[in-house]
Amino acid sequence: MSLTTAFAAHEARTQLRSLRFRVLAAAYVAAGAAPAAMILARRQELRVTIGGATYANEVLGVLPLLTAVVALLISLDAVTREQDEGAWSTVSLAGTSSAGYLLRRWLALQAVLLPLTAVPVAAAAVVALVGCGPGAVRAAPFLGPWLMQVVPIAAAFSALGLGVGTIAGGAINSFLLAGVALWLVPSLLNNVLVRFGIGLEGPLGWLRIGTFGSTIQRMATIYRGTDSPWAAAFPLEVSESPWDGRVAAEQYLSLAALPVALAAAALGIAVRHLRRTRPDVRPWRIRPDHPLRTFLTSVARLRERYTPDPRPSRPDLLVLGLALLAATGVVGLLVERAEHYERLGRERFDAEEWGGPAPTPAGVVPGRWRIEGRLGRTVDLRVTAEMRNGSAEPQAHLAFMLNPFVRVEAAQAKEGTAALSRRWDRLAVELVPPIPPGGVREVRFRLHGEPAEIESYLSGRTFWGFHKLFGGHLQAAFGRDLADLSKSYRVPSVSPRRIDLAATDLTPVPRYRTWKLAPGEEVPSDVFVPEEVFRPVADLSLELAVPPGAFVADACGDSALRGRLAGRCRLPLAELAVAGGSLRALPQQNGGATVAVYPLHAAQGELHLGFLTRGDRRLEEAWPGLGGLRRTVVLERPPEAAFSLDEALFTFSRRWQDPAGVQVQVQGELVRVNEMDLIQLEGFKKPDLLVADLVAGRLSRRRAVAPEDAILFRNLLRNLVLQRLGLGPDGGAVVAVPTGREVFIRIPPPVERYSQTYWDKRFPALVAALRYRMGEEAVRAALEEVLSSPASRPATRQELYATLARHSEAPLDRFIQDFFVQGHLPEPVLDGVEFRHSGGTEGGWRVSGKMLNLSQGEALCKIVLTTDLGRQEALVRAGGDQPGDHPGDFSFSTPHRPQAVLLDPGRECHRLVSGAVPRDRVAFDGRGQ
Numbered sequence: 001m002s003l004t005t006a007f008a009a010h011e012a013r014t015q016l017r018s019l020r021f022r023v024l025a026a027a028y029v030a031a032g033a034a035p036a037a038m039i040l041a042r043r044q045e046l047r048v049t050i051g052g053a054t055y056a057n058e059v060l061g062v063l064p065l066l067t068a069v070v071a072l073l074i075s076l077d078a079v080t081r082e083q084d085e086g087a088w089s090t091v092s093l094a095g096t097s098s099a100g101y102l103l104r105r106w107l108a109l110q111a112v113l114l115p116l117t118a119v120p121v122a123a124a125a126v127v128a129l130v131g132c133g134p135g136a137v138r139a140a141p142f143l144g145p146w147l148m149q150v151v152p153i154a155a156a157f158s159a160l161g162l163g164v165g166t167i168a169g170g171a172i173n174s175f176l177l178a179g180v181a182l183w184l185v186p187s188l189l190n191n192v193l194v195r196f197g198i199g200l201e202g203p204l205g206w207l208r209i210g211t212f213g214s215t216i217q218r219m220a221t222i223y224r225g226t227d228s229p230w231a232a233a234f235p236l237e238v239s240e241s242p243w244d245g246r247v248a249a250e251q252y253l254s255l256a257a258l259p260v261a262l263a264a265a266a267l268g269i270a271v272r273h274l275r276r277t278r279p280d281v282r283p284w285r286i287r288p289d290h291p292l293r294t295f296l297t298s299v300a301r302l303r304e305r306y307t308p309d310p311r312p313s314r315p316d317l318l319v320l321g322l323a324l325l326a327a328t329g330v331v332g333l334l335v336e337r338a339e340h341y342e343r344l345g346r347e348r349f350d351a352e353e354w355g356g357p358a359p360t361p362a363g364v365v366p367g368r369w370r371i372e373g374r375l376g377r378t379v380d381l382r383v384t385a386e387m388r389n390g391s392a393e394p395q396a397h398l399a400f401m402l403n404p405f406v407r408v409e410a411a412q413a414k415e416g417t418a419a420l421s422r423r424w425d426r427l428a429v430e431l432v433p434p435i436p437p438g439g440v441r442e443v444r445f446r447l448h449g450e451p452a453e454i455e456s457y458l459s460g461r462t463f464w465g466f467h468k469l470f471g472g473h474l475q476a477a478f479g480r481d482l483a484d485l486s487k488s489y490r491v492p493s494v495s496p497r498r499i500d501l502a503a504t505d506l507t508p509v510p511r512y513r514t515w516k517l518a519p520g521e522e523v524p525s526d527v528f529v530p531e532e533v534f535r536p537v538a539d540l541s542l543e544l545a546v547p548p549g550a551f552v553a554d555a556c557g558d559s560a561l562r563g564r565l566a567g568r569c570r571l572p573l574a575e576l577a578v579a580g581g582s583l584r585a586l587p588q589q590n591g592g593a594t595v596a597v598y599p600l601h602a603a604q605g606e607l608h609l610g611f612l613t614r615g616d617r618r619l620e621e622a623w624p625g626l627g628g629l630r631r632t633v634v635l636e637r638p639p640e641a642a643f644s645l646d647e648a649l650f651t652f653s654r655r656w657q658d659p660a661g662v663q664v665q666v667q668g669e670l671v672r673v674n675e676m677d678l679i680q681l682e683g684f685k686k687p688d689l690l691v692a693d694l695v696a697g698r699l700s701r702r703r704a705v706a707p708e709d710a711i712l713f714r715n716l717l718r719n720l721v722l723q724r725l726g727l728g729p730d731g732g733a734v735v736a737v738p739t740g741r742e743v744f745i746r747i748p749p750p751v752e753r754y755s756q757t758y759w760d761k762r763f764p765a766l767v768a769a770l771r772y773r774m775g776e777e778a779v780r781a782a783l784e785e786v787l788s789s790p791a792s793r794p795a796t797r798q799e800l801y802a803t804l805a806r807h808s809e810a811p812l813d814r815f816i817q818d819f820f821v822q823g824h825l826p827e828p829v830l831d832g833v834e835f836r837h838s839g840g841t842e843g844g845w846r847v848s849g850k851m852l853n854l855s856q857g858e859a860l861c862k863i864v865l866t867t868d869l870g871r872q873e874a875l876v877r878a879g880g881d882q883p884g885d886h887p888g889d890f891s892f893s894t895p896h897r898p899q900a901v902l903l904d905p906g907r908e909c910h911r912l913v914s915g916a917v918p919r920d921r922v923a924f925d926g927r928g929q
Contacts, residue, residue, distance in 0.1 A: 021112075065212045098316050139241065238648050241582065354423065367508070411446070414441070415441065830922050
């Protein structure tokens with residue numbers, strides 16, 4: 001038997017005989033497997049469909065901290081036991097070095113710890129099999145995090161415990177020294193790195209203490225009733241898409257680097273403090289009457305205790321050097337990661353600061369566009385791009401957007417030359433000779449790379465934009481203001497989790513809007529790069545080899561057959577997308593859409609999306625004559641945070657969003673539905689949103705729209721469809737916003753989508769008011785006329801307004817001028833309402849008053865008088881800012897006793913309601929004059 005095997009056998013035998021170890025191990029296994037057991041006990045109460053990944057996520061949320069504590073305690077117990085037994089003195093008689101002894105002791109501890117850490121994971125997998133069935137449980141969500149996080153934590157913290165226990169020589173001193181190693185040393189290291197603009201998170205982040213506390217809180221809340229929002233938050237569902245070990249490994253590496261370096265350094269230094277022999281330390285002579293005698297005596301003992309062993313052997317020195325070198329190398333790797341992502345961030349930041357190049361002229365639009373090549377984690381593509389010059393001037397400058405991680409290997413114009421310049425995701429092409437008026441120029445690109453996005457760990461990233469956050473990092477005056485960029489990671493466009501290739505991942509996409517930074521609406525001090533809104537249609541052709549075994553579809557509505565995807569259609573180039581993954585198509589019939597979901601969610605897909613596979617009745621109801629669903633492909637997609645180790649917390653945060661929030665993405669004939677919405681058991685609220693986006697996308701492709709008006713047309717179409725399907729705003733034409741937010745909605749329809757307060761609050765109410773004023777079919781007919789016009793020029797909002805006015809039977813000019821052009825929003829209120837009785841037993845009642853308009857814009861509202869035996873109505877007009885506007889007086893006569901005067905009870909008048917006390921109702925108090 002080898003010496004290492006003997007160490008392992010002795011350690012296993014000793015620990016199994018130890019009551020302390022058996023109690024600690026039992027508590028560890030019970031606590032680690034408890035979340036899985038609780039999920040199984042509550043599975044009938046859950047409102048979502050879950051699989052094995054949810055069981056694994058909850059269990060592996062508590063295991064890191066538990067494993068670190070158990071590994072530290074067991075290793076310290078082993079050290080103190082051998083010190084008490086005098087085993088280290090015996091080692092001096094053996095033929096092994098101090099380094100050999102400590103390394104064997106550490107390996108012997110792994111023989112006990114690693115099997116122990118596997119028990120709760122295996123138990124959770126078994127519980128998941130019982131609760132979900134074999135088809136819903138895969139090994140990767142359990143095995144991957146265990147190998148990449150739990151096992152390294154056990155190894156690192158046992159090494160740290162063995163090292164500090166050997167150096168300190170006692171349990172209390174060991175805990176104090178461990179605290180110094182885990183807190184003081186990283187703080188000192190950060191103080192050095194701050195001078196170089198680098199900030200690193202402490203080593204305890206590896207243990208995910210916040211996740212541990214959240215799990216315990218959610219589990220405990222279940223027993224306190226259901227009033228708390230946490231009561232329904234266990235378990236937190238996560239994506240059941242295949243696990244991506246490569247992305248997870250990058251995140252685990254950044255978390256593990258610093259604690260692993262500390263553990264290696266502690267174990268290496270411990271080689272010099274094994275105390276094989278008593279150190280030859282000259283004693284201090286302290287006189288009996290010295291005023292600091294007690295203190296100096298303690299210092300003398302510490303001096304003797306922490307003096308390294310004399311005469312270290314060469315193997316000991318070699319191991320010490322290797323350990324310190326490894327620790328330095330790991331820290332260097334972490335620093336290099338931070339610098340790497342800072343370089344990438346600086347490239348993007350500098351490009352955004354620059355604001356160039358100049359955009360493509362609006363008159364130069366794409367024609368025939370062909371993309372060929374191979375898709376995988378790395379793409380290899382050939383793009384043949386045709387640009388048509390519809391302007392009256394020659395054009396030599398083109399600007400494109402392209403994923404920054406996709407390289408342009410070559411570019412060549414069919415005629416003349418094409419000079420390229422690139423900065424981050426911005427590609428400029430200068431053509432010689434320029435494209436003549438009415439001419440066409442073909443440019444060929446050869447692309448290669450791994451399309452991806454960077455997820456940066458920047459504090460406050462959910463509120464501020466990249467430019468604000470990264471600028472704060474670059475200009476940080478204190479270490480606390482620095483972001484730990486070493487924890488950034490890449491999210492690939494093609495991975496086992498999903499295939500999600502946007503247009504800029506596949507081809508250069510023309511850019512027509514300036515790249516200059518613009519202020520945000522919610523936070524004016526923040527700035528963003530404006531999104532492209534002009535999306536001219538191109539004749540697309542795709543011939544792509546796709547990953548085998550994956551269901552892949554494109555925005556043209558074509559699916560991959562035998563590993564090849566061939567698509568042809570007319571589509572805005574910016575809407576091009578290729579998506580898919582490990583999905584299974586539902587049975588299709590009657591010319592319905594193709595619907596593909598994860599196999600685990602087949603039943604939910606049939607329940608919530610099956611109506612799409614059986615025909616186009618709902619689409620016909622939304623917009624008659626639009627066409628069928630035969631080429632439409634609906635895919636389930638994992639949530640955006642599926643690649644993050646904190647995916648569950650991001651999923652939980654979505655529960656507080658507006659239930660009507662859009663989680664459906666439509667690009668051409670490709671529709672993607674969020675997995676977290678599909679797995680709901682109590683009803684899927686998104687089908688009509690899906691239909692509305694699909695209709696808006698199809699209609700907007702009929703005719704090009706001016707760049708500044710594209711958002712207006714898209715939102716008008718979408719809201720009109722939703723209201724046709726019975727999903728109009730709850731307030732009808734009335735807008736209700738908190739006091740102080742009115743400034744964000746008293747504006748004309750903006751040209752960017754950042755104005756979410758306007759698009760979410762004001763615009764749906766404005767569309768409802770337009771329908772009430774014109775009639776639904778008149779609005780639809782006007783839109784059909786605008787979008788079906790053979791005119792070559794892009795559609796504009798002015799053309800839309802003129803067409804709406806022409807189709808309306810009721811006068812619409814003032815409505816359009818006030819609400820669409822000027823952005824006014826009236827605020828009518830009741831004022832001076834009086835109830836007068838004419839006297840006598842047969843006398844009637846006279847009710848009069850005024851509708852005041854506290855703001856600008858014409859208020860044309862119904863005033864209703866309710867009585868004991870019926871109601872009376874009057875249409876009252878109250879202008880806001882034009883001479884001769886009607887003052888808004890009204891008067892009713894009735895023989896019946898009045899009850900109340902109501903302002904616009906049907907909510908058909910476009911108006912603002914603000915403040916805590918509404919002034920749109922006056923009740924009769926029985927005291928008429």
